[in-house]
Amino acid sequence: MILFVDIVWPSLLLEFPLVVWHITAGLLIEGLIVWFIYRASLRDTAIMTVTVNALSTIVGILMIPLFGIGWEIFPGMLIEKLFDVGTFNLGTWTASALFATSANTAIETSALKGIFKRPITGRVICLMFLANAASVGIAMYTVYSSSGPNGGPGLFR
Numbered sequence: 001m002i003l004f005v006d007i008v009w010p011s012l013l014l015e016f017p018l019v020v021w022h023i024t025a026g027l028l029i030e031g032l033i034v035w036f037i038y039r040a041s042l043r044d045t046a047i048m049t050v051t052v053n054a055l056s057t058i059v060g061i062l063m064i065p066l067f068g069i070g071w072e073i074f075p076g077m078l079i080e081k082l083f084d085v086g087t088f089n090l091g092t093w094t095a096s097a098l099f100a101t102s103a104n105t106a107i108e109t110s111a112l113k114g115i116f117k118r119p120i121t122g123r124v125i126c127l128m129f130l131a132n133a134a135s136v137g138i139a140m141y142t143v144y145s146s147s148g149p150n151g152g153p154g155l156f157r
Contacts, residue, residue, distance in 0.1 A: 022142045026135030033131040052108040104132040
């Protein structure tokens with residue numbers, strides 16, 4: 001089922017997954033990274049991965065739309081005027097993806113350290129950033145591929 005909505009800020013689209021498969025794929029990718037980093041049991045890896053992602057989802061429900069509002073006030077309006085582009089432009093999509101990836105990484109690594117008492121190093125942050133970038137990329141692709149008429153590409157035409 002495709003969800004059609006009129007949304008002002010592209011960052012808000014990241015809040016409403018259009019299909020469940022990208023959540024599963026994202027959790028698997030991040031779970032593999034968590035296992036690779038800590039070599040925990042399958043059970044512990046699953047608990048850590050689901051917990052940190054639930055936390056980043058809860059916090060992200062507020063942070064991502066607030067980022068979208070902030071982006072639209074500045075620099076979004078400036079970019080739209082200077083380059084004569086609408087809200088759904090490449091700069092906004094790129095900023096939204098980078099913000100979501102960075103915010104998820106910060107929240108999840110903080111939770112790994114605070115809740116699960118796991119060490120956080122630069123290597124852990126980089127690997128978690130890559131895992132979150134893949135997860136956000138899947139979400140962005142889902143929005144892209146499901147947003148046009150009859151489910152085809154619509155946002156980037």
